[in-house]
Amino acid sequence: MRVLALLDGTILDPDAPLLRADDLGVLRGDGVFETVLVVDGKPRELGPHLDRLARSAHMLELPEPDSAEWEHCAKAVIDAWDWAASPEMALKLVYSRGPEFGEGQTAYAMGLQIGAGVVRRRQDGVSALTLARGFEPAEAERSPWLLLGAKSLSYAVNMAAIRHAEANGVDEVIFTAADGSVLEGPTANVVVANGRTLRTTPPVIGILPGTTQAALFRAAEKAGWETRIEPIQAEELTSADGLWFLSSVRRVTQIRTLNGQPVAASAELHAELSELYESNYRD
Template identity: 65%
Template structure:
């Protein structure tokens, strides 16, 4: 069950061809995307996702996404969905065909959440730290590196995932050259220490997290302290709980880091998950 809508609002067959070979999203990974979680027909954090799509597009100097068109396109997918209660809704915005009229390519595709992601939400995951190769101090002075933009150029993120799977792990946590913690290839890192939640800062060249943002909002409401500041590997190991937050993962618990078991954070996981869900109750 997949539902595809092009940005003009027309439903289309997801198994048919809709993209030209010279689309710069394909030839150059030159585009941006978002993945939105939809539960019972309601998209979660759609506003922040569209904000981030716009921010990413700006960093790539793409035509600005037409917000009203995107909202309408999302609604077309929601209306046509007959699948499970949860859907992963991907929004893709590319520079369009190289030999075209300059119109960007846009589509939204809804699909079920993968089995593995659902399983990992329950059982937790084994994570591996991998070097991402850059020093956070480069972020501000090298905007051409597009650090912090959610682009279609995800070959490294995919390769890191394959590396993890080949080395007895489910997930990756990227580390910067200075030893600071960055993010997962498609998630944000959150730790709990007592009644404090901490995550790494966007200024280190990572994506601002929408799910992490929702969790922090709920936690602040419930009296937790939240901090957005650099984290180190020893801090991940010593925390009461280590989690990966993303739209489709929600708040997934890491139970093993670089092959070593972490303290049992199952109860904490249930608590944080309830906090996150309370945002949509």
């Protein structure tokens, strides 16, 4: 099932062509996007996703997106989805610079089903590999044209990294900076448990501020966990009490091996963190 809507809420046939061949989102990956998890008709962290869409748009010098318009468009997709048939949806919000030889930007929302593999990995966990991303943590602030930390439509590098891992029999990737510090996964943040402390890396080093990570930390703090946003060295990962990928679609996915070595992966701790994350969405 797929549901497609324009920014004004008009529902379109998802199999019909929508983009112009000269759309700069296609020609240059010049645009931004968000992927929002919607469960039983309720979008999770929609406000933070729209804030991040605006942050990314600002970094690409695109006109500021109107949050009310995007909310309206998201609602149109959510209302048109068959929730009895599929209780979970990945809602993509896509905003490109628009056609090179035309006026205005391209903006639409599309609801997609979440693959069975992603759902299974929330239970089973994943293997991961560290791969160099090739920049120093200070580069993000020093070189804003690199768009480090923007959720731009240029995800070819991220997808290539996952293919590289898969070609080596590994599910996922943790990117590292040139100084050996942890960045993020190609489509997820990395969260580390050390005792009753949860840690993740700071967005200022050129990664996305995660809405799922923030939701987990919010609930964890209420439950008495300490949370820290600070640089983490890759070499610290193997001695942690647990490692996870967090993203809207993955939710809380445990990392079970890193670079071929087993890492601590307690089922109880995984259940506890998953429960903390889910507790944000109980009425």
